[in-house]
Amino acid sequence: xxxxxxxxxRLLGEGILAAGDILEPEPLDGETLRLVHTAxxxxxxxxxxxxxxxxxxxxxxxxxxxxxxxxxxxxxxxxAAHAALNDGLAGNLAGGTHHAFADHGEGFCVLNDVxxxxxxxxAERRIERAAVIDLDVHQGNGTAAIFDxxxxxxxxxxxxxxNYPLAKMRSNVDVPxxxxxxxxxxxxxxxxxxxxVLDKANADIVFYLAGxxxxxxxxxxxxxxxxxGIRRRDRAVIAAVRSRALPLVIxxxxxxxxxxxxxxxxxxxxxxxxxxxxxxxxxx
Numbered sequence: 001x002x003x004x005x006x007x008x009x010r011l012l013g014e015g016i017l018a019a020g021d022i023l024e025p026e027p028l029d030g031e032t033l034r035l036v037h038t039a040x041x042x043x044x045x046x047x048x049x050x051x052x053x054x055x056x057x058x059x060x061x062x063x064x065x066x067x068x069x070x071x072x073x074x075x076x077x078x079x080a081a082h083a084a085l086n087d088g089l090a091g092n093l094a095g096g097t098h099h100a101f102a103d104h105g106e107g108f109c110v111l112n113d114v115x116x117x118x119x120x121x122x123a124e125r126r127i128e129r130a131a132v133i134d135l136d137v138h139q140g141n142g143t144a145a146i147f148d149x150x151x152x153x154x155x156x157x158x159x160x161x162x163n164y165p166l167a168k169m170r171s172n173v174d175v176p177x178x179x180x181x182x183x184x185x186x187x188x189x190x191x192x193x194x195x196x197v198l199d200k201a202n203a204d205i206v207f208y209l210a211g212x213x214x215x216x217x218x219x220x221x222x223x224x225x226x227x228x229g230i231r232r233r234d235r236a237v238i239a240a241v242r243s244r245a246l247p248l249v250i251x252x253x254x255x256x257x258x259x260x261x262x263x264x265x266x267x268x269x270x271x272x273x274x275x276x277x278x279x280x281x282x283x284x
Contacts, residue, residue: 006264008093016271025075027068035119036112036146038103058105070110077113077251078120084205084247085126089274095251096209098140107164114207114251115146118153128152131201133237136211136253137163137221144169154201158190160222173197179222183229190233194240206241210234211253212266219256234270238277250274
């Protein structure tokens with residue numbers, strides 16, 4: 001958990017963020033959560049009624065702090081989405097909990113923050129269509145399932161083929177990768193996909209799950225991107241989206257490097273690249 005505070009401190013220390021750039025959310029209310037999650041599942045989360053089996057599937061023991069944190073992290077993604085609609089680009093220094101389904105959590109993901117933000121923006125009539133670019137090493141199975149029948153949300157997941165989850169759901173576009181894929185192959189595939197994805201999505205806003213568990217040596221990843229490869233990946237996504245003047249929301253996704261400081265450093269790259277792009281474009 002400390003990667004989150006380490007990341008914030010790093011970005012503030014480098015001047016990537018100023019204190020005034022940071023918005024602090026309030027926990028999301030039940031009405032907003034029910035736009036995505038079932039009332040039964042939310043009741044279990046609110047009252048410590050998850051069974052032992054459900055907690056094993058989630059990968060975390062229930063606690064009041066976990067419930068509070070999950071609502072705050074999801075609120076952060078919604079705040080970032082509103083900011084992106086106003087300013088063009090924003091991010092959440094958390095989020096990307098893409099393994100959460102409407103009726104259960106799994107893979108350390110309690111609530112699906114991106115799905116909640118999309119549904120809330122649609123309910124507010126701020127957007128009609130959204131795209132999700134999920135480059136975490138694990139397929140965004142919860143997000144894919146939630147939007148499976150929704151023609152207004154386009155999901156793109158590029159992930160390790162032989163990694164969690166074993167049973168993949170169906171995104172609009174899934175790109176499974178073999179173990180050990182490195183920078184050049186990864187970037188070639190991504191840059192071939194991005195224009196097609198954005199054309200098909202025809203979105204009003206884009207959410208980018210910038211997981212860094214694609215890095216070589218990650219505990220739960222089986223790919224082999226270098227640090228520079230991750231920066232090139234983030235740069236490619238940011239440029240592809242922002243060159244079309246589309247609002248972009250960045251969320252963290254997974255990252256499990258050898259140390260917490262190393263994980264925070266890898267997560268920081270997407271924010272460095274975002275600020276560099278906006279400054280070069282004269283937008284900041």
